Amino acid sequence: MKFGLGQPFRRVEDLRFITGTGTYTDDHRYEGELHAAIVRAPVAHGVIRGIDTEDARAREDVLAVYTADDLAADGIGSLPVVIVLDHAEGGQMPLPDHTLLARGKVRYLGEPVALVVATSALAALEAAEQVMLDIEDLPAVVEPAAALADGAPQLFEEAPGNLALHWTLGDLDEADAALAAAERIVELQLVNNRIVVASMEPRNAIGLYDAADGQFTLVSGTQGSHMLRDWLFEAVFGLPAAKLRVITPDVGGGFGMKAVPYPEQALVLYAARKLERPVRWQSSRAEAFLSDTQGRDNYSTAKLGLDGKGRFTALKIETLASSGGALSAFGVYCPTLSGPPMAPGVYRIPVVATDVRIAYTNNAPMDAYRGAGRPEAAYLIERLVDKAARELGMTPAVLREINMITPQEMPHTTATGVVYDSGDFANVMHAGMKAADWDGFAARRAQDDGKLRGIGLAYYIERTGVPGKEGAAVEISADGRVTVHVGTQSTGQGHETTYVQMTAETLGIDPSRIVVKTGDTDQPIPSAGGTVASRSMVHGGGAIRLANRAVLAKASEAAAQMLEVDTRELAFDDGVFRVPGTNRHVGLLDLAAKLGGLEGVGDFEQLAGTFPNGAHVCEVAIDPDTGMIKVERYTVVDDFGRTLNPLVLSGQIHGGIAQGIGQAMMERTVYDPETGQMLSGSFMDYGLPRADDLPFFDVATQNTPCTTNPLGIKGAGEAGAIGAPPAFVNAVVDALSSLGIDHLDMPLTPARVWEAISAARG
Ligand code: SMO
Structure with missing residues (x-):
């Protein structure tokens, strides 16, 4: 038996994981270790008038309580910002100080305000409850449009009008002119809903310090020990990165969220040095809802111009995005450098322009979530093209095929300046439709069981493996x-x-x-x-x-x-x-x-990106009396260049589809628009998909080798989450199109679907 590349070799790590013998950060124990708890902001926006730590400090089991003043006195710096861009008008985006603990103001619910270190986890939690915060409430704002409106409460002095960044790609005037000359314009407004990342293992950090040689060690669940060390340490401690060793044991899910440096990782190191003992912190699920970076959250208006033959002539997108109440390390990356360059999807579009405004808002900081900008781009273009097909009376496949870049045109440089090296989009699309028995759908739709049935196609492309x-x-x-x-x-x-x-x-x-x-x-x-x-x-x-x-x-x-x-x-x-x-x-x-x-x-x-792409076909049945959606079939044919292990690959695709359907069908982080309190702070209130919400996924590949790397592969980890939201929403809109419904915003919860059906039926 050969175990070479291409073979469905079973995952060797799974025995460890499924028998409970994995070794995660929380499984590490150290002699003399102390436990940390974070005192978090109980309001979304307010001025800190006082922090009374006396009762907490008076406890025998508490070793220390630290606030921003203690950190400042010890010369501790702020969290780094990795992606820094210029405003479209010129001048660098503001970089408000992201201190480890809030100074002067709190700007989102759950923002760290104080650190308590005690002899047990329970004592630390109890003592954290005894830290009294005197906070003068300020009005909160949780959506970017509201944050950018005149008279909105201001989060940072450095960011007038709450504008974190105004960024453009392409020539907006040229796009307007091309749209004005178009035979037809198809317009769509859509929301890409804010969601939590929900890694199975919440965040954690253990700080160790060796006073003899001034050497720090951090044990933490990350997406890369080296990148965390390099980004976190010099910025916060002003010491060379070599003074910190980062160890990452088994990690239960990251999805972009654990790629980011967090205050708690620096705080346990700080406390370990102060107290000369190991200090550990483990996030609870409730803290994860409040303080992990969240994903997506943007609002777009898109216009697609077409000529008389259905060929795309221009695309213009205006997006409002949210940064949350602090600037995360890559906070501005998703809606700028990552998403907009992929706006044209797999289509020939000669003129493309995007205008993006990112606003500070009083909710959790935003950062990467599986796909990090590319899912937003794919959702937008694939919803827009589907809407165009409906308005033109063409099938979704025909309109796509007319506009798809062909293998003969490879390598192809898009209007946004991205070079696609390879791909056979039309053939992969047809393979996906064939695998999904697209032609047999009419008969399935005709069955007389009172359900509204729809079929949706999405063809995603993304850029992975950046240089x-x-x-x-x-x-x-x-x-x-x-x-x-x-x-x-x-x-x-x-x-x-x-x-x-x-x-x-x-x-x-x-x-x-x-x-x-x-x-x-x-x-x-x-x-x-x-x-x-x-x-x-x-x-x-x-x-x-x-x-x-x-x-x-x-x-x-x-x-x-x-x-x-x-x-x-x-x-x-x-x-x-x-x-x-x-x-x-x-x-x-x-x-x-x-x-x-x-x-x-x-x-x-x-030196260059890779461009995985593929066809997702989703089939749904909707109960019009309840608005419940059942996914009846789900089929994918992907182009990953070359398959190294089909079992591992399909595992990645399955998980990605589950997350993509989760976002499209039920997930949404909800903050009260007036107070910024979180209304979806547990899995009782926040819908995460379960196994019985999803069908069996039929997954296959039809590969065209990638030319930009010697293995010929295209990155596959995020792809499932990118194709799924547009395929799912296109299917639901198809099911509801007979009622005159041409768009619904995610998540397509039963309530939202039922309301739309009821409104349409009058
Ligand atoms: S969302 Mo990812 O870790 O690029």
């Missing part, structure tokens, strides 16, 4: 064990399996001998990015490929010497070097034993 470096090292010990070191972090994706597969194939070594090590800034690797933007297989895989080749190059030198031939006369197969035509040979593991070990380093640089 950057990644390093890896492969070590073979003298006793024949192989260790693969890499900096990309699995938060459930199955890297331990795919990276082992790659290595087993290249080195011809049994997979049971190979382990993958990640999550430690002390690893012997030349560089590390981390796991974001579906980059792990492209970047990490690229680095491991180079490291494996470096091992083989060294081994082949040694083998040639031993077998007394030139390296060019050697053949390598199945872990053995041979001199063809003779019986002289030596195994790689024997060589490693003789040499006392072998190692190779890979230093990989990815």
Whole structure:
């Protein structure tokens, strides 16, 4: 049995996870450890008049209570902003200070105000309750349009009118002119709803400090130890990054949210240094709802111009987005650099322009969530094209195909300046429709059971694996064990399996001998990015490929010497070097034993993006009396360039679809518009999809190799979450189109659907 690339090798990490023997941050215990709790803002907007810590400090089980003043006195800095852009009018966006603990004002419900450190988790929580906050309420504003309106309450002095950033892409005047010249304009207003990220394992951090050498260690669930160290440490502590070691053990889900540096990670380090004892913090689910970064939350108006033959001539998008009550590290990335460049989707559109205003609002900070901007772009164009097809009386497939970029046009540079290297969009779309039995839908719709049925198509494309470096090292010990070191972090994706597969194939070594090590800034690797933007297989895989080749190059030198031939006369197969035509040979593991070990380093640089794309087809049945939607079929055909492991791949797609349908069908973070109090602060109030909300997913690939990386792959981690929302909403709108409904905003809860049906029926 071969376990090479392309094989459905079962995930080696799953035995550990499903038998409860994973080792997460919370499983780490340290002698003399202390427990931290965060005192959080009980209101969404207000002036801090006083923080009374006396009762909490008086407790015997409390070692310290810290506020922003203590941090300032110790010279502690603020959280970094990684993405800093200029306003369209010129001048840099404001960078209001993101202190670890609120100073002077609180700007969102749950914002950290004080840190309590005690001898037990319970004592820390109790003492946190005893910290008395004197806060003068200010009016709150939770939606970007309201925040940008005249007279809105001001969050930051540095950001007049609550404008975090005004950003444009393309020429808006040119787009207006092209729209004015169009035969027809199709317009759509839509909301991309604010949602929580809901990782299964909430955030956490353990801070350790060695006073003898001034060395810090942070144990925390992250999407990459190295990137967290580099972003967090110098900004906050003013010390070189080498003074901090970050260890990331098993992680239960990240989805972008754990790529971001958080106050708590710096606070436990601060407290560990002050108290010279380990300090641990574990978020509760309630805290996660309030203080994890959230996703999406934008409001767009889009206009698509068409000529008399249904060809797209222009696209103009105006978007209002929310930054929340603090600027997160990549807070402005999703609605600017990530989403808008992908606005044209898979279509030839000569003129594209986007205008984006990001507003400060009194709710949780916004940042990346699975897809980070590309789902918003795909949702917009795929809803718009579907609406256009309906208005033109064309089928959704025909209108798409007229406008789709063809393989002959590859590489294709979009009007937004993105270079698509490869893809066969029309054929993959037809494959998806065939797999979904699109033609048989008319008969399924005709069944007489009182349900309203609809079928929806969406064709997504996204950009993954943005340019950057990644390093890896492969070590073979003298006793024949192989260790693969890499900096990309699995938060459930199955890297331990795919990276082992790659290595087993290249080195011809049994997979049971190979382990993958990640999550430690002390690893012997030349560089590390981390796991974001579906980059792990492209970047990490690229680095491991180079490291494996470096091992083989060294081994082949040694083998040639031993077998007394030139390296060019050697053949390598199945872990053995041979001199063809003779019986002289030596195994790689024997060589490693003789040499006392072998190692190779890979230093990989990815220069361009990859462009996974595919067809999602969703079929729904709606009960008109209750507004309940049942997803009856869900079919996907994707182009991922090359499939490394179909089992791991389909797991990624399944999870992504579940998150995408979750957003489209039931998820929505709700804040009271007057007070900024959260109305959806638990899973009793916030709908997360469960297994019985979803059908079996029929998932397949029809690959066109990617030309921008040596493995020929296209990143797959986020794709499911990108195609699903437009496919689902297109299906529901199709079901309701006979009632004259041409758009509904997510989430399509039973109440919203029922109301729309009732209103349409009068
Ligand atoms: S949403 Mo991701 O970690 O780019």
